[in-house]
Amino acid sequence: xxxxxxxxxxxxxxxxxxxxxxxxxxxxxxxxxxxxxxxxxxxxxxxxxxxxxxxxxxxxxxxxxxxxxxxxxxxxxxxxxxxxxxxxxxxxxxxxxxxxxxxxxxxxxxxxxxxxxxxxxxxxxxxxxxxxxxxxxxxxxxxxxxxxxxxxxxxxxxxxxxxxxxxxxxxxxxxxxxxxxxxxxxxxxxxxxxxxxxxxxxxxxxxxxxxxxxxxxxxxxxxxxxxxxxxxxxxxxxxxxxxxxxxxxxxxxxxxxxxxxxxxxxxxxxxxxxxxxxxxxxxxxxxxxxxxxxxxxxxxxxxxxxxxxxxxxxxxxxxxxxxxx
Numbered sequence: 001x002x003x004x005x006x007x008x009x010x011x012x013x014x015x016x017x018x019x020x021x022x023x024x025x026x027x028x029x030x031x032x033x034x035x036x037x038x039x040x041x042x043x044x045x046x047x048x049x050x051x052x053x054x055x056x057x058x059x060x061x062x063x064x065x066x067x068x069x070x071x072x073x074x075x076x077x078x079x080x081x082x083x084x085x086x087x088x089x090x091x092x093x094x095x096x097x098x099x100x101x102x103x104x105x106x107x108x109x110x111x112x113x114x115x116x117x118x119x120x121x122x123x124x125x126x127x128x129x130x131x132x133x134x135x136x137x138x139x140x141x142x143x144x145x146x147x148x149x150x151x152x153x154x155x156x157x158x159x160x161x162x163x164x165x166x167x168x169x170x171x172x173x174x175x176x177x178x179x180x181x182x183x184x185x186x187x188x189x190x191x192x193x194x195x196x197x198x199x200x201x202x203x204x205x206x207x208x209x210x211x212x213x214x215x216x217x218x219x220x221x222x223x224x225x226x227x228x229x230x231x232x233x234x235x236x237x238x239x240x241x242x243x244x245x246x247x248x249x250x251x252x253x254x255x256x257x258x259x260x261x262x263x264x265x266x267x268x269x270x271x272x273x274x275x276x277x278x279x280x281x282x283x284x285x286x287x288x289x290x291x292x293x294x295x296x297x298x299x300x301x302x303x304x305x306x307x308x309x310x311x312x313x314x315x316x317x318x319x320x321x322x323x324x325x
Contacts, residue, residue: 001025003097006283007104009254015283016050018255022283022290023053030068032060033289040267051269055261055279055293061088061237069093069287078130079236088236090132093287098239101284102136103143105253109243110174110197113140117166118149119159121177121185122201126153132236133201137176160189167193174199175224176232179216186223199230199243213248233308237292239284248307255283258298258306266293272302275309 001021009015026033027044033056037044040054047053060066063086067073071093079088092098106113118141125131141149148166152159166173174197177185182200198220211219217229228246242250242258252258260276262268270276278296285292300306 001283001286003100006255006286007100009283011254015254015257018283019050019053019257019281019290020047022286023047025286026068026289026291030066030289032056032064032066033068033291036060050281053281053291054267055291056289057266057293058088058235058237058295061090062086065089065091066237066288067091067093068289071287075135076130077132077135077236080125080128080131090236090288092239095135097284097286098132098135099139101240101253101255102139105241105243106140108253109245109251113143114145115172116144116149117146117171117173118144119162119166119173119175120151121159121175121181122151123153123178123181125178126151132239133234136241156185156188159185160191163191163193163196167191167196170195173197176201178202182220182223183216186220190223190225192225194226196224196226197230198224198226199232201232201234217246217248235294237285237288238280238282240282242306249301249305250307251305257281257304258300260298260300260306261293263297263312270300272300275299277312278306278308 001018006018009018024044027037028034036056037054042054073091073093074095075092077090077092120137120141122134122137125134148162176199179200179202182198200220220229221227230246231244231248232241233250234241240253240256242252242256244250259279259281260270260274261279262270263277266277275297278294278298280292280294282290295312297309297311298306299309
């Protein structure tokens, strides 16, 4: 399975065929996943449908090296977390898969990156190493080939003037920001920039009180003068992201799929419109594990769109994309 095969997937049949190929490869080559499947007493050769594939609990990324390749690790992405919380590590042997995934997904959802000025308000991520979000934002900024694109830490006045400049020049602009930083910004600066795309990546990181999605998005819409707030659903353990253009409804690129599982029976998958645990198939994750059972709760709809409803009780609060709805 190569990049061209994965990123050229156009329909469900092609996805299922690729997913089964990737499963068979990882079930043999990812030691931890292989042991996990053996512990479930599941015969690899008996898996003939995507619905039969077991999903590796995401917690394994905190305690084990989840790798399906013998190639050297090029980059290690780590999750954020408060003091005392064990963080996850994603050992990436070919970071080209990540770059191809987020560049292709951006094109699918937003078009040519060079049409945009990309502004990133991600202070907490910039202040540590190993953030996959910073890696993506930095690449998108460079890909935009726009001298006004860039990162902002706590220099909100500079960001405000840059946004006003983009508005007066009628230039397409995307502001991607961690939730608490976007709220901090609009407490001191108010805009009426309806053409602006505001994309929140989730996460209060203990800086502010958690808010339900509707309250949060209403507050941000009022502060920036936009009609809708976009969102990104991704995490350290994945190399693909889903995007929402409003109302908290996410869509995946063709090489990624969300499936809901029964919260009481993790091996049982749910039909459409029923809330359960979120399982992710990310075929860009070919060199680690593409089949991950997250600690998020969500609902999947008949058109394969989904929404995130919260998290399982007693699970660690991680910095990437957590909104309680």
